[in-house]
Amino acid sequence: MKKVKIGVFGGGRGKVMVDQLLDHPDAELVAVCDKYEPILSNCKKTADEKGVDLAVYSDFDDFIKHDMDAVVLANYATEHATYGVKCLEAGKHIMSEVLPGETPAQLVKLIETVERTGLVYSYAENCCYMKAPFEMWKRARKGEIGAIQYAEGEYMHDCSSIWPKITYGEKDHWRNLMFPTFYCTHSCGPILTVSGLRAVKVVGFETNVNTEEKQMRIAHPEKAGIEMITLENGAIAKSIHGGLKVEPGGWHFQFYGTKGMMQTERYDRDRTPFNMYLESDKLCKGTWEHSVPENDVGAEVENKSTVHGGSDFYTVHCFIEKILGRPDGDWCIDVYTAANMGMIGIMAWRSVLAGNRPMDIPDFRIPAERDKFRFDNACCTPSVAGDKLLPNTSHEVCTFPDEVYEEVRKQWLKEENPISDLF
Numbered sequence: 529m530k531k532v533k534i535g536v537f538g539g540g541r542g543k544v545m546v547d548q549l550l551d552h553p554d555a556e557l558v559a560v561c562d563k564y565e566p567i568l569s570n571c572k573k574t575a576d577e578k579g580v581d582l583a584v585y586s587d588f589d590d591f592i593k594h595d596m597d598a599v600v601l602a603n604y605a606t607e608h609a610t611y612g613v614k615c616l617e618a619g620k621h622i623m624s625e626v627l628p629g630e631t632p633a634q635l636v637k638l639i640e641t642v643e644r645t646g647l648v649y650s651y652a653e654n655c656c657y658m659k660a661p662f663e664m665w666k667r668a669r670k671g672e673i674g675a676i677q678y679a680e681g682e683y684m685h686d687c688s689s690i691w692p693k694i695t696y697g698e699k700d701h702w703r704n705l706m707f708p709t710f711y712c713t714h715s716c717g718p719i720l721t722v723s724g725l726r727a728v729k730v731v732g733f734e735t736n737v738n739t740e741e742k743q744m745r746i747a748h749p750e751k752a753g754i755e756m757i758t759l760e761n762g763a764i765a766k767s768i769h770g771g772l773k774v775e776p777g778g779w780h781f782q783f784y785g786t787k788g789m790m791q792t793e794r795y796d797r798d799r800t801p802f803n804m805y806l807e808s809d810k811l812c813k814g815t816w817e818h819s820v821p822e823n824d825v826g827a828e829v830e831n832k833s834t835v836h837g838g839s840d841f842y843t844v845h846c847f848i849e850k851i852l853g854r855p856d857g858d859w860c861i862d863v864y865t866a867a868n869m870g871m872i873g874i875m876a877w878r879s880v881l882a883g884n885r886p887m888d889i890p891d892f893r894i895p896a897e898r899d900k901f902r903f904d905n906a907c908c909t910p911s912v913a914g915d916k917l918l919p920n921t922s923h924e925v926c927t928f929p930d931e932v933y934e935e936v937r938k939q940w941l942k943e944e945n946p947i948s949d950l951f
């Protein structure tokens with residue numbers, strides 16, 4: 529059987545994908561691209577240790593010419609759609625890290641390029657593949673809790689202590705520019721995969737701002753994003769994400785259906801990650817299950833990686849299986865669902881800026897819906913938005929003198945290991 533030749537674009541977070549690919553029997557890691565040289569040497573060293581001849585590139589235009597079938601996009605979160613289109617145009621299947629795109633226009637272009645090329649697109653929303661949410665997805669597919677009526681998704685990750693390492697003191701790094709509802713798919717993603725429903729409407733909220741001196745010293749006045757979502761069957765869901773103060777950070781999901789409910793264990797995740805209540809044939813009488821889910825997807829090749837609860841194995845594995853036309857590929861998140869997830873955050877931000885007005889979320893499967901957004905690049909990145917630049921907070925804007933960013937950069941350079949080991 530021919531192995532799938534894969535390259536990785538962006539080797540920070542992408543290093544996790546490098547490790548997964550080096551271990552997967554059906555993949556051949558052939559190239560990595562990153563403009564930061566220490567990252568390339570780090571990936572090369574790991575490949576050498578496994579006896580793999582890895583090509584390294586600092587320039588995307590050279591990288592994309594490499595002989596390969598597929599690319600993993602682990603570059604800047606705001607640039608996945610833009611580079612995804614370039615990869616598809618070069619004939620490569622793509623797996624995209626979060627987020628799927630920065631603007632509605634980018635998502636429309638991405639969808640149309642996937643359709644035209646017929647290549648595989650898979651969205652690596654790893655929270656959907658964490659042990660308990662993945663089990664919820666499987667149970668919901670079997671209809672165990674009936675029709676979803678209410679759901680909650682929470683993803684809290686306070687990145688303050690590693691802010692220098694993940695923004696490098698770059699004033700315009702996407703993490704410094706992003707609006708609070710942007711990075712939404714870790715919390716709203718599993719709501720869509722588990723329910724199997726499309727988000728049709730959203731009301732967005734931004735919390736108040738953490739202006740503690742410690743936060744201001746790293747130019748990171750944190751606030752969380754909240755999305756109240758209406759699903760296509762009328763169910764309501766709450767999605768909350770950001771860096772509010774809790775350690776360890778993590779995720780929490782729950783789903784109420786017409787026959788029962790499922791929830792992840794918030795505090796003792798390893799013991800009983802999955803909990804489910806099912807009503808019996810008598811009203812208000814039922815039974816609870818508290819269990820550790822067994823894995824039945826890719827079990828024969830699973831590498832038992834514990835990074836992100838092992839979820840990064842599934843994103844990579846299902847992508848490879850999809851390319852090879854095998855059944856595990858059915859667990860991939862397609863481009864329409866990915867775009868719907870991303871649009872929740874994009875439209876939620878417009879809702880925040882409009883005083884929490886509900887916003888419709890277009891169905892990009894329908895060409896007429898795409899036309900309304902085909903040229904809509906309003907966002908918080910000046911080079912992308914042009915004259916449609918949006919503010920990245922609805923509160924008073926905090927600006928920082930250049931010296932603050934220089935100080936953050938110095939802190940980063942002082943790190944013993946300058947490569948982010950967060951992921």
Ligand SMILES: NC(=O)c1ccc[n+]([C@@H]2O[C@H](COP(=O)([O-])OP(=O)(O)OC[C@H]3O[C@@H](n4cnc5c(N)ncnc54)[C@H](O)[C@@H]3O)[C@@H](O)[C@H]2O)c1
Nearest residue numbers: 538539540541562563564602603604605625626627654951
């Ligand atoms: N799913 C998860 O759990 C998870 C966790 C962390 C990060 N991420 C995602 O992974 C992606 C990468 O995040 P990150 O923290 O590694 O850092 P990042 O976004 O700061 O960096 C991306 C990497 O890509 C490289 N890069 C970007 N554009 C490039 C270009 N044009 N040419 C060459 N190299 C380029 C950068 O040098 C950097 O190493 C982001 O999209 C982020 O959202 C996901």
